[in-house]
């Protein structure tokens with residue numbers, strides 16, 4: 236790996252704007268890091284697309300960010316991490332972190348975890364990537380997975396506490412709770428916004444694994460280990476690249492980011 240510049244930005248990418256939950260966690264955990272975000276808002280959702288298409292799109296995005304001289308690539312999208320993580324690792328000269336590795340490690344970090352539930356898009360769940368990554372940790376756990384496609388539009392609609400969302404969560408979590416899960420991995424970028432509701436539906440005894448927070452911890456550890464943390468103590472720069480500005484982009488984006496969304500550039504391939 237060539238010498239990387241600690242002042243260079245971290246490149247974070249997602250299929251849309253849900254990955255801003257990861258950016259938000261990074262901003263809180265690493266307040267001096269510069270961040271470049273890419274959200275493929277013109278082609279989202281990825282969670283129901285074929286593996287071939289997702290790999291193709293993922294490669295384009297990773298190449299775009301690498302050209303911007305990022306020091307690290309963060310695959311914030313669970314769906315891309317599930318099926319295209321290797322594509323990014325093969326072409327990247329900078330370190331690559333993905334949410335699935337981070338979430339899997341965190342899921343088994345609590346030694347009491349025995350029965351782990353995972354929720355995500357149909358592509359993430361069908362790929363079995365979470366179950367594999369969790370089993371690779373070597374812990375004696377069972378994994379139960381459930382695709383939850385309706386949660387993404389419900390979060391985008393802002394129905395974070397709405398009765399419809401509660402019923403939907405109850406329905407999706409039913410088979411996982413019937414299997415007595417003790418841990419629930421939130422395996423999709425918009426899920427962190429549903430944490431209070433999911434906790435309520437799952438019950439207080441179930442530990443929620445928030446992939447955004449986990450990812451921020453992983454990034455901090457990697458920057459430290461490779462001496463890549465930005466030592467400059469001035470306000471960092473944040474730039475956001477998207478492939479489209481759909482209706483309500485600003486409102487939804489700010490909900491995910493938890494603050495004002497500025498410096499947005501539209502990329503036309």
Ligand code: DGL
Nearest residue numbers: 250280281282313314424
């Ligand atoms: N970003 C995706 C994920 O985390 C959810 C949205 C999509 O289907 O593209 O899996």
